[in-house]
Amino acid sequence: MAIIYETANFIVESHEKPEIDRLDWWHIKISPKENFKDRFHLSPKLAIELMRLTIIAWKAMIAWLWKNWIKIWRINFQDNWNWNPELHIHLYWRAIDAKYQKFWNPVIPWNKAEYNTLNEEDLKEIRIEIEKLFKKEKFKNSEWWL
Structure with a gap:
């Protein structure tokens, strides 16, 4: 996993071997x-x-996707633990104009050499968006009773 962002209690990360x-x-x-x-x-x-x-x-993913002209339908949130009985939340997106797996078709995960992972620049851009959002009034600790 490639770490995108960390707080005192949580880690946001991306897969290094994409499906x-x-x-x-x-x-x-x-x-x-x-x-x-x-x-x-x-x-x-x-x-x-x-x-x-x-x-x-x-919100950071949406900003990154728009910046990179990736059109998506929505982002899904899933609280999975199929393979690992520990809490972790997945945030998934699917591109409307996908090259490998067309939108509306079920996802058929497999790893192929031609699949590209989020690169260091992508991770940096998403991290910057997260940092910007944490500075907004809406996300300050006091607004969230933290």
Whole structure:
């Protein structure tokens, strides 16, 4: 995993071996640094922090996608633990004009050499967007009771 952003309690990261090309369909993951079985085991403070970070990561992804002219339908949020029984949130996007997996078709994940991961510049741009968002009044600790 490539780290995009860290707080005292959470990590935002991207996969280094993509299941599909970065311009077709991609996702980032938010995980607590301490392992929790699911969101129901979070303290109220951590639950609020996770919600805020999820919204900020979503907004940062949207800004990055628009900047790179990637048209998407929406970003999906999933609280998965199919392969790993620990809380982590996935934020997925799918491009409308996808090259490898056309929009509306089910995702068929596999790794191929021609699939590109988010590169260092992508990660940096998303990180900068996250940092900008944390400075906005709407996302200050006092607005979130943190």
